[in-house]
Amino acid sequence: KEDDDVHFEIDSLTGDLFLSKExxxxxxxxxxxxxxxxxxxxxxxxxxxxxxxxxVEDQNDHSPYxxxxxxxxxxxxxxxxxxxxxxxxxKDGDGGFLNSKIQYSLEMSNMSKNPFLIxxxxxxLTTAFPLDREITRSVVLTVSAADQAINLTDRRLDSLAAKIxxxxxxxxxxxxxxxxxxxxxxxxxVGFLVHRIIAxxxxxxxxxxxxxxILSGNENKAFILDKITGLLTTAQLLDREIQNxxxxxxxxxxxxxxxxxxxxxxxxxxxxVNDEAPIFLKQLYETAIRENQDxxxxxxxxxxxxxxxxxxxxxxxxxxxxxxxxxxKMNPDSGVxxxxxxxxxxxxxxxxxxxxxxxxLPSRSSTAQLYLTVLDENDHNPMFAKTEYQISVREDLEExxxxxxxxxxxxxxxxxxxxxxxxxxxTFGAFAIDSVTGSIVTTKALDRETKSQYTxxxxxxxxxxxxxxxxxxxxxxxxxxxxxxDPVFLQNxxxxxxxxxxxxxxxxxxxxxxxxxxxxxxxxxxxxxIAETVFQIDAKTGDIxxxxxxxxKDFSTQxxxxxxxxxxxxxxxxxxxxxxxxxxxxxxxxxxxxxxASVPENSAAGGH
Numbered sequence: 001k002e003d004d005d006v007h008f009e010i011d012s013l014t015g016d017l018f019l020s021k022e023x024x025x026x027x028x029x030x031x032x033x034x035x036x037x038x039x040x041x042x043x044x045x046x047x048x049x050x051x052x053x054x055x056v057e058d059q060n061d062h063s064p065y066x067x068x069x070x071x072x073x074x075x076x077x078x079x080x081x082x083x084x085x086x087x088x089x090x091k092d093g094d095g096g097f098l099n100s101k102i103q104y105s106l107e108m109s110n111m112s113k114n115p116f117l118i119x120x121x122x123x124x125l126t127t128a129f130p131l132d133r134e135i136t137r138s139v140v141l142t143v144s145a146a147d148q149a150i151n152l153t154d155r156r157l158d159s160l161a162a163k164i165x166x167x168x169x170x171x172x173x174x175x176x177x178x179x180x181x182x183x184x185x186x187x188x189x190v191g192f193l194v195h196r197i198i199a200x201x202x203x204x205x206x207x208x209x210x211x212x213x214i215l216s217g218n219e220n221k222a223f224i225l226d227k228i229t230g231l232l233t234t235a236q237l238l239d240r241e242i243q244n245x246x247x248x249x250x251x252x253x254x255x256x257x258x259x260x261x262x263x264x265x266x267x268x269x270x271x272x273v274n275d276e277a278p279i280f281l282k283q284l285y286e287t288a289i290r291e292n293q294d295x296x297x298x299x300x301x302x303x304x305x306x307x308x309x310x311x312x313x314x315x316x317x318x319x320x321x322x323x324x325x326x327x328x329k330m331n332p333d334s335g336v337x338x339x340x341x342x343x344x345x346x347x348x349x350x351x352x353x354x355x356x357x358x359x360x361l362p363s364r365s366s367t368a369q370l371y372l373t374v375l376d377e378n379d380h381n382p383m384f385a386k387t388e389y390q391i392s393v394r395e396d397l398e399e400x401x402x403x404x405x406x407x408x409x410x411x412x413x414x415x416x417x418x419x420x421x422x423x424x425x426x427t428f429g430a431f432a433i434d435s436v437t438g439s440i441v442t443t444k445a446l447d448r449e450t451k452s453q454y455t456x457x458x459x460x461x462x463x464x465x466x467x468x469x470x471x472x473x474x475x476x477x478x479x480x481x482x483x484x485x486d487p488v489f490l491q492n493x494x495x496x497x498x499x500x501x502x503x504x505x506x507x508x509x510x511x512x513x514x515x516x517x518x519x520x521x522x523x524x525x526x527x528x529x530i531a532e533t534v535f536q537i538d539a540k541t542g543d544i545x546x547x548x549x550x551x552x553k554d555f556s557t558q559x560x561x562x563x564x565x566x567x568x569x570x571x572x573x574x575x576x577x578x579x580x581x582x583x584x585x586x587x588x589x590x591x592x593x594x595x596x597a598s599v600p601e602n603s604a605a606g607g608h
Contacts, residue, residue, distance in 0.1 A: 170256025
């Protein structure tokens with residue numbers, strides 16, 4: 001073999017085997033040598049061969065190594081704990097198991113808590129805690145790979161630097177940092193910078209790029225907002241006396257997907273122009289006062305400041321003339337507003353008063369609006385339009401029909417002025433009232449012939465939770481007649497005994513009928529169903545009068561008499577009058593002993 005491959009030499013005389021070249025386990029871990037033994041004492045020469053197997057023991061002469069000395073790894077924030085970030089793979093040239101077995105470890109500086117874990121055997125880097133790019137943008141780790149030689153002092157290692165860049169996701173909404181309150185003088189020119197709106201978004205890139213928008217409050221287009229810079233400028237001239245305050249709802253919108261946003265209400269107060277004039281701390285004072293309180297009740301306190309100093313900054317307070325201002329007085333030194341009279345909400349619920357602060361020297365002033373609301377007390381009863389309601393209804397109204405809509409007004413406010421309705425007294429089950437609308441309805445069929453008039457009371461009560469008030473009104477319901485009753489004969493049949501010598505025009509019999517209906521519906525008229533020459537009937541009295549002398553002494557006849565009322569659709573009853581002379585009394589008998597007829601089912605009522 002070539003000299004480079006010769007690792008052993010042998011002493012030809014002694015047979016001692018020597019190492020002629022340094023061994024490398026990683027190059028050759030086993031040698032099989034053929035040793036030839038030659039015996040020169042014999043003739044002929046004799047040879048013998050021996051094979052020698054040599055195993056090379058590994059020494060830990062290689063360090064683990066990474067292919068790279070520095071790696072940059074990206075991982076999104078908010079990934080679940082335990083997410084695989086990266087797998088490190090170090091190599092070791094040693095051939096022995098422990099000498100080439102690699103164990104991984106992590107080191108990190110400048111952080112108290114390492115958000116990552118590495119598997120000591122597999123080299124897998126995983127998240128140990130939730131990641132938040134807005135707290136930690138990147139982490140630099142030192143990853144070490146050490147072999148596991150038995151002798152600790154023989155162990156070798158290698159390390160690399162790994163920069164973990166935490167990638168942004170759009171998990172943060174913009175946040176306003178600019179003030180929600182701004183003031184602008186009323187005399188500024190168009191284009192004047194009113195406010196700079198600032199919102200921060202800790203996200204990165206497009207996720208953190210913010211644009212600005214006005215959602216509401218700018219209906220009259222008084223302002224223009226640059227959506228990129230957030231600069232809010234005037235778009236038209238302002239007038240504090242027309243509008244002294246604007247409330248703009250602003251939106252800051254990032255450019256992420258999906259986009260996140262935040263809103264803010266920006267209040268812009270338009271200040272009055274008056275050089276070196278006093279300025280109220282608030283342009284609008286609002287409070288509420290209970291009605292019916294004694295004079296001298298505290299209302300509110302106003303306060304104004306002046307940039308001037310000394311005597312020039314001394315102020316006095318007053319209220320300016322206006323509707324209802326005489327009911328209040330203001331302490332000129334303290335700005336305390338008191339009542340001078342008892343207030344009545346029902347007379348005036350809202351007072352809009354101007355408070356004035358006046359400088360002594362020079363005489364300059366400013367005003368503030370005082371908005372005073374009078375709170376309601378339950379000091380009014382519900383009131384009906386009438387003290388009594390009279391109504392007429394037909395007796396054939398269907399059950400559930402509305403007959404009267406009551407309404408009571410209450411000057412009080414809220415529950416104190418909300419009215420509920422009820423009925424008292426016995427309505428005999430005929431009527432009920434809707435507690436909310438006040439509508440009175442029938443609850444059963446009416447019958448004038450049973451009861452022609454109902455009198456009861458309705459109550460209107462307010463809904464106050466403390467000492468409710470109520471009013472009662474009388475309701476009289478007259479039930480008008482409907483032609484729903486037939487005439488009824490007092491006697492049927494009627495037997496009349498007439499002497500044969502009865503004179504003409506004498507009354508031989510009288511029929512009587514009654515009708516329970518009223519007026520024309522109950523007025524009965526009579527007639528003969530079959531015209532007679534011998535008799536006639538008086539339509540009003542029911543008297544049957546002889547018109548001709550009787551033909552014989554044994555005369556007899558039967559008259560059918562109808563009684564009809566005078567309603568629009570008249571109702572009729574029929575009676576039989578039997579007239580006979582004294583000599584012969586006629587008996588009533590049927591012409592047949594049995595009558596038979598067939599009636600189809602579903603025949604209409606009244607059919608013949």
